[in-house]
Amino acid sequence: MQAGSFIAVAFEVTLLVGALAVLLVAVVANRNRAVWGPVVGLAFATSAVVGLWQWLEVESTGGGLFFSTQDLAFVRSPMVVLDGFSALAAMILGTVGFVAFLGSWDLQAKLGKRAAEFSSLMLLGVAGLHMMTATPNLVVIFIGLETASISFYVLAGFTRRVKGSNESALKYFLLGSLASALFLYGVALTFAATGSLTIYGANSIRNFFSTELVSQPGILLAGLALMLVGLLFKVSAAPFHQWAPDVYQGAPSGAVGLMAAGVKVAGFAALGRIFIGGMISQIDTWAPILAVVAVISMVAGTVMALVQDDIKRMLAYSGVAHAGYLLTALVAGPAGLEAMWFYLATYAFMIVGAFTVVSVIAGPGAASAPIASFKGLASRNPEMAWLMTVLMLGMSGMPFFAGFVGKVLAFVAVNDAGYLWLVIVGTLTTVIGLAFYLRIVATMFSKDDDGRDRIEVSMNARFAVIISAGVTFVFGVVPWPLLDVVRNAFPF
Known part of the structure; x- marks a missing residue:
């Protein structure tokens, strides 16, 4: 393999080598977590550095929204591509994976000898997620989707x-397998109608739309619809979100953060690559459909989150609403990509940090986390209470926090695209959503009548929450460094 070709797959190779190394070191070291644990952290940290390396390579070539395989001479395979999408996803997934690993440290202590396998699956899952973002080929997107999905099922x-x-694993497996099957069937129908599995480039679906008369529009539309449904399921957009509350509640909190963050990053990257990269000429057809899904997601997610008594279910429905805000950015077309990536980068840290706090309060393997269990947290552990407050305010979209910047960017982009009504709905749901986020804050700072003991937090979990809250606050006050990174990858 040429050195130039390696850079495009370096992220996946790093994590795969790390996953194997963890298992081998764990066996040799008699599963001593102090020995193999640093290997996991090093693998995630190295993958984030690889993402930075890829971004610098993209920036040095002048950046690019979507490179075809011919645009970068050192990438020889039509199955992989190095562009702004893959480079940004690598930086985000590598860093978020590292933070999620720190946040799951208490869970791994509880797992005992099985902890090495848990960490190895985290590495494999993130490798699969990035594979979805680094290819213009629909089959490779499916392979990455399944690699990540199988890891997360376990x-x-x-x-x-x-x-x-x-129960959560079984439900996730059954419904997730159905969504994957729908996506794969959609790929098959799209290939039958266009004769191509490549989204853009030579002999691609994008070229088909620009040069060919669609002789079998029914088959093509069915294929695109099935692919869309499959990906909307993965990002938990309504009405394909029914699995999320039960899975988030039943799964261990140490794993849910990575599942919730990583799948959204990869899922929306795939949606952007397929619909903006391959079907931008048909934006007048698919944008209104995504706009309707965005409205349903924002409304359903917000309304259902209001009535939850379990914080894990509340965060699940909150994730449905956030999927709607991300779809709002996607509706704007290329102009919304800046908002989408800023939102994805910051939301990923917020949700990982929030589930780390849940793991600390309710227990790393608990199948439920009643909101009442957060009562009096400000007196039992003031630091965790304030950090969780930052995360909740960020997710709510309050000014001076990253969530506010992401929503403003999305609303401005979609308003310029002519969807004022979508901005109005998004603004209303944001205001209503303040209720359930502030409910958590009020509970934490209320008096604990039961006089429960002080909560002790491990150094790794504390570090994970501090990083997440720091990203939420810093990029809310000073968003320009992150925006510059995005803009340099996608110059318009």
Whole structure:
């Protein structure tokens, strides 16, 4: 393999080598976590550095929204591509994976000898997620999707002695397999109608739309619809979100953060690559459909989150609403990509940090986390209470926090595209959503009548929450460094 070709797959190779190394070192070291644990952290940290390397390479070539395989001479395979999407996803997934690993440290202590397998699956899952973002080929997107999905199915049921964990894993597996089958069937129908599996480049679906008269529009539309449904399921957009609350509640909190963050990053990257990269000429057809899904997601997610008594279910429905805000950015077309990537980068840290706090308060393997369990947290551990407050305010979209910047960018882009009504709905749901986020904050700072003991937090979990809250606050006050990174990858 040429050195130039290696850079495009360096992220996946790093994580795959790390996953194998963890298992080998764990066996040699008699599963001593102090020995193999640093290997996992090093693998995630190295993958984030690889993402930076890829971004610098993209920037040095002048950047690019979507490179075809011919645009970068050193990438020889039509199955892989190095562009702004893959480079940004690598930086985000590598860093978020590292933070999620720190946040799952308490869970791994509970897992004992099985902890090495847990960490190895985390590495494999993130490798699969990035594979979805680094290819213009629909089959490779599916392979990455399945690599990540199978890893997360196992992670969801890893605390097998907890009934809720087993149920969540089974439900995630059954419904996730259905979504994957729908996506694959959509790929087959799209290939039957266009004769291509490549999204853009030579002999691609994008070229088909620009040069060919669609002789079988029914088959093509069915294929695109099935692919869309499959990906919307993965990112938990309504009405394909029914699996999320039960899975988030039953799965161990140490695993849910990575599942919630990583799948959204990869899923929306794939949606952007397929619909903006391959079908931008048909934006007047698919944008209104995504706009309707965005509205349903924002409304359903917000309304259902209001009535939850379990914080894990509340965060699941909150994730449905956030999927709607991300779809809002996607509706704007290329102009919305800046907002989408800023939102993805910051939301990923917020949700990982939030589930780390949940893991600390309710227990790393608990199948439920009642909101009442957060009562009096400000007196039991003031630091965790304030950090969780930052995360909740960020997710709510309050000014001076990253969530606010992401939503403003998305609303401005979609308004310029002519969807003022979508901005109005998004603004209303954001205001209503303040209620359930502030409910968490109010509960934490209320008096604990039960006089429960102070909560002790491990150094790794504390570090994970500090990083997440720091990203939420810093990029809310000073968003320009992150925006510059995005803009340099996608110059317009």
